[in-house]
Amino acid sequence: MPDPHERSIASALKSVQRLKKLTDRMRGMNSAIHRAYRTVLRALKGNTDNPAIVTDALITLEDSIRAAAAVFYDDALAVGMAQAQRDLVIYGLGEPDNVDPNNANLAIASTIGLLHSQNEQALSIARLDLGEEYIIGDASRKGIIQPAPILSEMSFWLTSLSVLSYEQGTKRKMSEPETESVRQAVAQIDEHTTQTCLNVHGQIVGWNENFHLTGTPRYADDMFDPPFHRGCRTAIANLLIELVDDDVTAGMRDDAIEQGKKPKPSTMVGRAHYKVVGKSVQQFRAGRWHRYKTYPTNLAARSAAARLNK
Numbered sequence: 001m002p003d004p005h006e007r008s009i010a011s012a013l014k015s016v017q018r019l020k021k022l023t024d025r026m027r028g029m030n031s032a033i034h035r036a037y038r039t040v041l042r043a044l045k046g047n048t049d050n051p052a053i054v055t056d057a058l059i060t061l062e063d064s065i066r067a068a069a070a071v072f073y074d075d076a077l078a079v080g081m082a083q084a085q086r087d088l089v090i091y092g093l094g095e096p097d098n099v100d101p102n103n104a105n106l107a108i109a110s111t112i113g114l115l116h117s118q119n120e121q122a123l124s125i126a127r128l129d130l131g132e133e134y135i136i137g138d139a140s141r142k143g144i145i146q147p148a149p150i151l152s153e154m155s156f157w158l159t160s161l162s163v164l165s166y167e168q169g170t171k172r173k174m175s176e177p178e179t180e181s182v183r184q185a186v187a188q189i190d191e192h193t194t195q196t197c198l199n200v201h202g203q204i205v206g207w208n209e210n211f212h213l214t215g216t217p218r219y220a221d222d223m224f225d226p227p228f229h230r231g232c233r234t235a236i237a238n239l240l241i242e243l244v245d246d247d248v249t250a251g252m253r254d255d256a257i258e259q260g261k262k263p264k265p266s267t268m269v270g271r272a273h274y275k276v277v278g279k280s281v282q283q284f285r286a287g288r289w290h291r292y293k294t295y296p297t298n299l300a301a302r303s304a305a306a307r308l309n310k
Contacts, residue, residue: 004090005239005248011086012186012235018079019162020233023155026072033154036064037147041136044145048135054126058119061145062112069111069154073104076158080165087170087238093179096169103164107157114153118144152230159227163236167225170238175207180241184249185211185226188233189259197234198260202252204244 002010025031043057077099084096122135122144137143167183174181184204187197195215203211210222217229226234 003243003246003248005243005246007090008087008184008237008239009186009248009252011083011090012237013188014086015079015083015162015166015235016186016188016233018082019076019158019235022072022075022079023158026154026158027151032068032071033065033147033151036061036068037145039064040145044136045132048126048132049129051123051126054123054135058123058145062115062119065115065150066108066112069108069157070104072154073107073157073161076161077104077165080162080167081169083162083166083235084169087166088173091174091179091240093173097172099165099168103161103168107161111150111153111157115150118149155231156227159232160225163225166236167238171207174238174240181238182206182241182244183209184237184239186235186237186252187256189255191259191262191264193233193256193259194229195260196228197232198256200228200234201256202249204249 026033028034040057040061043060044054047053047057081096081099088094088096125131125134125144132138133141133143135143135145137146142148173179182204183206184202185197185200187193187201189198189201193201194217196213196218199215200211200213205211210224211228212222213220213228219227219229225236226232228234
C-alpha cells in the first residue's frame with residue numbers, strides 16, 4: 001500500500017485532473033458561458049446604434065455570466081474539499097473544516113468586475129455610434145463582446161478556489177503542534193508541463209511562506225498558491241513534517257528534471273495545420289502572441305486570491 005506521502009501526491013494529481021475536466025467543460029462551445037455570449041451577439045446584431053437595446057442585452061449577459069460563474073466556482077470549491085477529505089483520511093485526522101462561504105462571492109465579484117469593463121466599453125461605442133464591428137466583430141476583427149477574457153479569468157479562479165478550499169479545509173488540523181505539516185507543490189508532469197511548474201514540482205514551504213518560482217511563464221517570482229501562470233496544472237499537497245526528507249520528494253524532483261531534458265512536442269503539427277488553412281507560420285505566431293497580449297489574467301484577481309490565503 002502506498003505510504004501517506006505518495007497517497008497525498010496522488011490525491012493532489014486527482015484534483016488537477018478534475019479541474020482540467022471542469023475547465024474543459026467551462027470552455028466548451030456548448031457551455032453556459034458560450035451560450036450567453038451567442039445570445040447577446042444575436043441580440044446586438046443590427047441594433048448597436050440603439051443604446052437602450054445594447055444596455056438590456058448587456059444586463060442579460062451579466063446575469064447569465066453571474067449564474068454560470070456561481071455554478072462553476074461551487075464545483076471548484078467541491079474539488080478542493082474532496083481533496084481535503086481524502087488527505088485527512090490518509091493521516092487519520094477526521095473531517096475537514098468548513099470553508100469561508102464568501103470565497104465564491106469574491107471570485108464572482110472579480111469576474112463581474114472584468115465583465116463590467118468590457119460592457120462599459122461596448123456601451124460607450126454604441127452611444128457614439130462608432131460601428132457595429134467594434135462591438136460584435138466582423139470577418140476581419142473580433143469585437144469587444146467576446147468570451148475569451150471572461151474564460152481566462154474564470155480559469156484562474158477555478159484553480160485558485162480549489163486550492164483555497166483544500167487549504168482552508170485542512171489547515172487547522174494539519175497545523176496543530178502534534179500534527180505539524182508543510183505544503184508541497186505537485187505538478188502534472190508530462191510533455192506539456194511548463195518550465196515553471198517543472199522547477200517548482202516537489203518544492204516544500206511552510207504554511208505562511210511563498211513558493212519561489214523560476215522559469216517561464218510565471219505571474220511572479222514568489223507566490224503563495226497556484227495558479228502560477230495561465231493554464232497552470234499544479235496543485236498543493238499538505239504533508240506531515242516528518243515526511244519532508246523521504247524518498248518521494250527526491251523522486252519528484254528527479255521526474256521533473258528528467259522531463260525537462262526531453263524535447264517539447266514538435267511545432268510541425270501547428271505549422272502543417274496553418275498551412276492547410278492558408279496561414280503562414282509567421283501569422284500563426286503573431287496570432288498566438290496577440291491572444292496572450294490581449295487577454296491577460298486579471299492582476300486584481302491574482303492579488304485578491306493571495307490576500308485570501310494569507
